Amino acid sequence: MTAARPSILYVTDLGYEAKGRRYCDEDIRLSGCLREDFDIALCHPLDAARLMGSFDAVVVRNSGPVLHYQREYDAFRTLARQSGTRLYNPPTGRADMAGKQYLVELSAAGFPVIPTVDHGEDLGRLPRADEYVVKPKLGADSIGMEFVGRDRLGELGYGDVLVQPRIQFRYEVSFYFVDRDFQYALYAPRPERRWELERYEPGPGDLEFAQRFVDWNTLDHGIQRVDACRAPDGELLLVELEDLNPYLSLDLVAEGVRAAFVARMKASLRDFLGG
Template identity: 50%
Template sequence: MLTLLYLTDLYYQAKGRNYYEEDLYITSKLKEHFNILIGHPQQAIPHLGYADLIVFRNTGPVGAYQEYFDHFVALVKENDIPTFNSFDGKADMKGKQYLLDLYESGYPVIPTVETFAGLASLQNSEKYVVKLKNGADSIGMDVLTHKELFLQNPQDKLIQPFINFQYELSFYFLNNIFQYALYAPHKDKRWELHEYDTTLEDLAFAKQFIEWNNMERGITRVDACRQQDGSLLLVELEDLNPFLSIDTLTESKRNEFIENFTHALLQVK
């Protein structure tokens, strides 16, 4: 059997999510096919020599240990150790700059600028959302009025209009192949999710971002919001360590995903 180093932070406190439950469940299934070593993302480097494959899962925001993470990625590449996800994504893996780039390129993304002066290109909004460029898990996010935004004049941050959307919707892809979709019918309860039956239009929306990212292998979550007119806008493209919420799936759908995930790992060279 191949030895799999499965990196996760079992103690990370995430609002509405239990990382440890998801990863203990997944590893309980993977152990039938791999020798499993479960490690903390900030203690991974000493164990690289034991791994045939590294799975980077619910590790929390890497900004909290960016220097260690960068060193880890450099060593993984230097020693040619395959990882899942592969570290070649262009979205959240690299920070939030992609939201600016995608918006400027005309993709259906929540309008995003990085300066107060840039607001001239957006429609007027009563409130604005300000995010860190390297933020994650809502860390450092503020909701400000136009006046408050003017007074703060944030620098090197993302500024977006506050969208009065219907609900949030997430599409989950494995090696660029669609697996399932979940949505939060109550927009004030982001992680109370239910399975969602996608339309062809929904999938076309999500797939354009998967194709743009062109990541070699891994799990990607496309987070979107449904506007009042029924259209979708990208909120986030999570291509590093997306939470899967597989406990919300039916047993058959959950088993199907685990089978697909296992097969994908066994195919990594």
Template identity: 50%
Template sequence: MKNILFVTDLYYKANGRNYYEEDFFITSKLRKDFKLVICNPKDMNTFTQDFDLTIFRNAGPVSNFPKEYNQFRESIKLHNLKTYNSFDGKGDMNGKDYLIELTNLGYPVINTIDSINNFDKLPKVSKYVIKPKDGADSIGMEFLNEDELYKKISKEDKNTLIQPAIDFEYEVSFYFIDKEFQYALYAPDKSKRWELKEYSATEEDLEFAMKFIEWNNINHGIQRIDACRNKTGELLLVELEDLNPYLSVLELSIELQNKFINSLKKSIKKVLECN
């Protein structure tokens, strides 16, 4: 039986979510097939080489442990560590610059810039959203009008993302293991982001989500494609979470939970069997 280091911060407090409950559930299922030890991200580098696989899960924002995270990334390369997710993604695991790249490539994403000098690339709206590039869980997010924006952000600032505030109908998330769709959840009340219900994804919805799965092209792991449905019915990408997406797995039916856990075990076993 293979040994797994399961990295998570059981004490991290997230708005509307209990990380520890989700990870206790997932580890209880994985223990039936693997030997597993739970580890805090600040301690992970002491142990990674002693395990067959490191699963990086609900560890919270990496800005809380940047030194350990950077060391972990270097250790993956230096010692050819097996990790889950694989660290070859282009999404959140590398920060938020991908939102700018996807904007420039013409993908269906909320238009994003990181310099007030490029403000003319954004549509004219009454409010704009700003947030730090290394932020998470809405930390540092503000809603400003154009005048406030120019007062708040200097022309030299390249560490703040700027987006138009979208008047959307609802937010919806699509969950994938490797490149296989697992389930979708949405927030029918947009003021309550984490009060989620199961969502029946259409073929068109999945075509939208797969554009970003294919673009990211990670070797293996769990990805969450967050989107919003605007007033004209179009889906726009909000976030491509490919590092440690919260899964809301406890909100699922038993049938979907079992499907997800079985897919996860299958994917992990495939990684462990690879040389």
């Protein structure tokens, strides 16, 4: 480290308008908490590659869907790798930061995920449904997602998209982790209102479910959000494993939970930086 207080470039898009979420508020508050232990500078994701060489680490937070600036993001990751810059989360995640191909692989391996295929010849692996969800493999924030009937499945341009049955789930629930340690859970009791979240008390089976995916991802440092849905039969199924820049909904948790999360993140960053 180059200073008594480690320096962090905190990457965020304060102007990004996310449906049902206030990216800017969360990052202003979280970066303010981190400033108690680190020297912090905020920057837009398009400026990160140019600025990161002056900092001990780069923390990527609410930077918006990278597909809006994919070329610049790829160049940023390449430069960080070549220069040895520490990125948090590290760019070695196997889940959303690498695209959604992992959902196909986990489904084929028998993990509890929404059944997912990416080739027309594999459609027989999916349960029959009135509608199917088609998602771009590099999609985010529901961009490019559409619902289609079974009669349209043969028209899809396979290779760049995923296909899943549309499940009439009871609710969605998210589990939040720092490194591989569970912090809190929130759920959306009304499926049509994804970001109207409430406190969720997970049972032992719920935590085993979420921990399984976090352990599969093998990220020793960083923040992850396991998004799942409760199927009609009561089973939890993975919707996605967000390991790039998951929104944390910290404004919706109790003050003590928020303080514990910040403390755990600080400890993770100190360990990540080597002391």
